Amino acid sequence: MGFLDYAWSISLQKDNMKTGISIETKLNQPTLTQNKAGFNVTVPLPVVTVNEETEEKTITFLGYKFAADDEGKAKVGRLFRACVYHLTTHTLMPVNPEKIAPAKHCSILGRFTNSLVNDVYVNSYLTAWYPDKLADMAYANSLAYSKIRPVDTIFNPATLIMTALLSKLNIGTVKGTLDSEEEKTVNQLADKLGALKEEVMMALAMESTEFGEAMTNTTNEVNQTLEDFGPMLEAPSLQYTEHTGSCTIFSHNSMLSEFEIEQIFKKSLETLGGTIPSEDSIESCWRKEANAEASQAFNTWFTQEAREQRMLSKLEDAVAWTRFKSVTFPNEDYTTYLRAKEMIRGTIRRLLNRLCAAQDALDEDAGKVFGEMDLPAVVQMMSTGQPRQDVFKRDEYLKSSYAWSIVLDASASMRVKGEYGRALAICVAEAAKELLKDPTSWSFYAFSDQLYVLKDATEAYSRRVRARIGGLKFGGLTYMPDALHVAGETLAKRFDEQKFLIVISDGWPYGYKGMPVALSESITALERRGIMVIGVGLETGRMENFFRRSAAVYEQRDLIKKFANLYVQMSEAALEG
Secondary structure, rough: OHHOOOOOOOOHOOOOOOEEEEEEOOOOOOOEEEOOEEEEEEEEEEEEEEOOOOOEEEEEEOOOOEOOOHHHHHHHHHHHHHHHHHHHHHOOOOOHHHHHHHHHHOOHHHHHHHHHHHHHHHHHHHHHHHHHHHHHHHHHHHHHHHEEEOOHHHHOOOHHHHHHHHHHHOOOOOOOOOHHHHHHHHHHHHHHHHHHHHHHHHHHHHHOOOOOHHHHHHHHHHHHHHHHHOOOOOEEEOOOOOOOOOOOEOOOOOOOOOOHHHHHHHHHHHHHHOOOOOOHHHHHHHOOOHHHHEEEHHHHHHHHHHHHHHHHHHHHHHHHOOOOOEEEOOOEHHHHHHHHHOOOOHHHHHHHHHHHHHHHHHHHOOOEEEEOOOOOHHHHHHHOOOOOOEOOOOOOOOOOOOOEEEEEEEHHHHHHHHHHHHHHHHHHHHHHHHHHOOHHHEEEEEEEOOEEEEEOOOOOOOOHHHHHHHHHHHHOOOOOHHHHHHHHHHHHHOOEEEEEEEEEEEEEEEOOOHHHHHHHHHHHHHHHOOEEEEEEOOOOOOHHOOOOOOOEEOHHHHHHHHHHHHHHHHHHHHOOO
16 A cells, blocks of 8 residues: 555545545645546655665655654654645535635635635534544644744734734644734634634534535635735645645744644644543554554555666666657556546447457357367257257367557647547556456556656556556657657567557657658567557547558547457458468
8 A cells, every 4th residue: 555545545535536636756735626527636745865974764745854764654644644634624615616726816815715714614524523633633733833933033914914823723822922913813813713613513513514604704804804914925824734825934944842842732632622642642642553554655655666666677778769858657646547437438348348359259269060079069969959060179279369558649739638538548458458368468658758657567457557547647749759669669578479559649749850750660660570550549540641550539439440440450460461
């Protein structure tokens, strides 16, 4: 169980189609976005670094550094869980989705107040239904407090009030000194938000959703008050909550002692509505199983990283002859995969049925009409009274072996058709999974001016592979000859009787001089090595300009008719040859 699986397992939003969860290596703070398909939660991935001089390992997450031991992993686990709990609870709000994740063009003040009021619901919901989750939130708050700049060192009045209000609501105290007017404003706003929390808590207890108007009114009141404090330069947020824009309220150096963090933790837990542990140590707030799960996520992550590096190293020789800028695995997004698959669910089964029927027909060993008698067949003929001539023993028949490599164009020109292209590629991949029972007999790549490994031949078609397909982003140039070269080299090393390389693209190779000639030469070289190359044109007939065998797919049924028929014809010709 890696970090993505861990996030899915602890997510409070159980509808995988409504909310997608993805992991982003270069992210510094979680994000919450919304589109027509639903919500997308993106959580940062911890980064492990090694000191070259001491060889000491440290883990960096959300701007904090921890030792890479069991205790450090447990602390990162708490922060990771706080991120997932907080953001997935947002998606449970029974309000307009646009109010949950405001659009990018929303004003700075609008983003802050919207997030602030929504967090009241999040904290109320967790207090009401999942009080055991509050310890992770309080721990994240205590670390945030340790790095928050004292309010008397923040010079912008609006940012000062926002920071004090965030701290007051989540931690129960303000770091630094407020003047009397500032303190009065913060207390008034905190009281309004506290009253809203009580109303939301009451509604949750009665299983009611009639608190939307109260949230709107509170948002408007907070807006009106903050507008009087001058220009809005930023919308501050705590590191484990959703990103609302640039934020300068945290110091890179300031940290409290472990004892001070424990005291702030208890204060925050009490503020959120949790129960303060009776034991001296705050460690009693967490089950041993929670620490074990975090450690398992780390161990799986390390194992996966090492395995992926081995996969990439095997491609080094083939990639060395290409112009690709890099070879990598895309970020993982399982929900985008599910949403794309939903577009072509019926087509997957029909394509598979067509290919299976054709392959069975090609591999069928017809009964012989002379030779040694097959006694069971003779008895059956006599008992049914139906005359037959194929009652002789068949020779042992060896079924043909097949290998596939699927290559998807992920360049910028595919952005307009990207989700449809992703869906068609998933359709072909799902068919390969069922048709080629051996998972090592097929691979799946995507390309732009970079090469993406979606499924290596050594991998099963797992949830992780599916998440890579969903996480693939479209952009960059179109180095099609280079992609064919790499995929072809992996196929050429196999000893299967029939090898297919299937390219899905919009038919616009672009990126360097002489690419059409290079593409033609690549296809010719592959065919001479016994690899059958098929070009699948995504809503275009341009693939026939480069590929001797191509299918233009404008509708889903074209994939069944044109691609399947072409595949069968080529396979049949190879058997006869």
